[in-house]
Amino acid sequence: MIDLSSNENPYEPSQGIIEAVMRGSCSLNRYLRPSEIDALKKALSNYNDVSSERIIVAHGTDCILRDIILNFSKNRDLITLNPSFPGLSESAKYTAKRILKIQLAPPEYTVDFDDAIQGPALVIADYPNSPTGRCLIKREQLIEVLKSSDNLVVIDEAYYEFSKKTFADLVDEYPNLAISRTLDKAFSLAGLRVSYLIAGDSFLGRLSPYSQALGRPACLAAIAALEDKEYALGNVEKIIDERERLRKGLEMAGLDVTPSETNFLLVRTSIPEFASRLRKRNILIGDFSHTWLKNNYRITVGTQKENDSLLNEIWSIHNSKEQYDEKM
Numbered sequence: 001m002i003d004l005s006s007n008e009n010p011y012e013p014s015q016g017i018i019e020a021v022m023r024g025s026c027s028l029n030r031y032l033r034p035s036e037i038d039a040l041k042k043a044l045s046n047y048n049d050v051s052s053e054r055i056i057v058a059h060g061t062d063c064i065l066r067d068i069i070l071n072f073s074k075n076r077d078l079i080t081l082n083p084s085f086p087g088l089s090e091s092a093k094y095t096a097k098r099i100l101k102i103q104l105a106p107p108e109y110t111v112d113f114d115d116a117i118q119g120p121a122l123v124i125a126d127y128p129n130s131p132t133g134r135c136l137i138k139r140e141q142l143i144e145v146l147k148s149s150d151n152l153v154v155i156d157e158a159y160y161e162f163s164k165k166t167f168a169d170l171v172d173e174y175p176n177l178a179i180s181r182t183l184d185k186a187f188s189l190a191g192l193r194v195s196y197l198i199a200g201d202s203f204l205g206r207l208s209p210y211s212q213a214l215g216r217p218a219c220l221a222a223i224a225a226l227e228d229k230e231y232a233l234g235n236v237e238k239i240i241d242e243r244e245r246l247r248k249g250l251e252m253a254g255l256d257v258t259p260s261e262t263n264f265l266l267v268r269t270s271i272p273e274f275a276s277r278l279r280k281r282n283i284l285i286g287d288f289s290h291t292w293l294k295n296n297y298r299i300t301v302g303t304q305k306e307n308d309s310l311l312n313e314i315w316s317i318h319n320s321k322e323q324y325d326e327k328m
Contacts, residue, residue: 002309004300005284007130007264009188011235011303013225017189020224024217032216040219041209043226048168048181050198059213060193061156061180065124066091068178071206072152073097077121081111081136083292084126085156096122104132106258106293111136113145120150127155128163131288131298133260135165142167146174152202154178161186161236163261168198175201185263187225187232192218239263243301249311250299253318264300268293271317281313 037057045052058064065088069078073096080088082101089099100116109132113123123145128135137155145151155167157179168179182195194214199207225232243265247257250267258266264286271277275287275297286298301307 002283002302002306004302004306004310005286005298006190007185007262007286007298007300008190009185009235009239009263010301010306011188011238013188013221014228014231016224016228016231017221020220021192021217024215024220027216030216032214032219036216036219037209037214040223043223044196047226047229048198050168050171053209054171054198054200054204056197056199056204056207056209057214057219058195058197059215059218060184061158061182061195062087063213064180064195064197065154065156067207068124068152068154068203069095069122072203073122075120076150076152077117077119079113079116079121079123079125081125081129083131083288084129085124088124104129104136109134109136111138111141113141117145117151121145121152123151123153125153125155127157127165127167128159128261130158130262130264131266131286131292131296132258133262133264133266134258135163135261137167139167143170143174146170146177149176149202152176152178154180154197156180158182158185159262161233162240162263165261171198171200178203183222183225186236187222187229188235189218189221189225192221194218194222236263239301242304242307245304246299246301246307246311249307250314253311253314255314264298267297267299268295269297270295277317278310278313281316283310283313 041052041055044055069091073092075097077098077100078092078096079100082103092099102111102116127137160166171177177200179198184190250257256268275285288296
């Protein structure tokens, strides 16, 4: 089975990361020490060029966002994009004043905070957005939201290494801003779930700087990954090159492809039950046709071999009677 559904990195971690995991596994009977988290925070500080005091490490971005919702959504509206993070509404339904979702619609997928924000708000949005793959938030509109100290904003930059665009430079100026990032994507650590927050002062007082949810193998692997960042960033460039090759191949196969700044592509096709057909051919893709917009699918960029298999199966569907039989 070829899995192109979860926006994972198709390249395995470096040998240095594997060795770090093995070292961490030799002392599984011991809890992770604050000094070990401090070493990871220092490595993240150097990588992001921010103070280590602003870094909060957690076992996955979901944990970070749930913690923020628990601590800061009371008496505030929670404002998110749709589609975006699964599970946010469930986390906030007992704490937030209201839950508002800004609906994204083609072709521009415009984000308008002005209409959504009617009082104190906790805004959580991704940049670039999934599944569109585009950087939809404009700097000037974000600054307008941040000018009110009643608003708190979390921008998730999980695909920062791919887009090379960030709002992290605003954190020192705007204490009500925080940036979440992860080592899942560019650094090939999805199986260990290492994420972190670059937090403004408004967030720091109520969020723990130490995460006991992070295990020692994950902590040491993250440090090793950051020490060998050239390996990860080299893989990012390979994925970007492969993304553009895949985009052209999908367009040649008749699919409508949205330009992307991530490691995935949003596509539209008139082929009925496109994801189901590919699943029968042992290829998994993200299916948004039933939860968001009809005929919309998200395809993770795999290896060249995986992407070629995908394109071959799409052409096979085109050339077979399979897609027409269901219409009759």
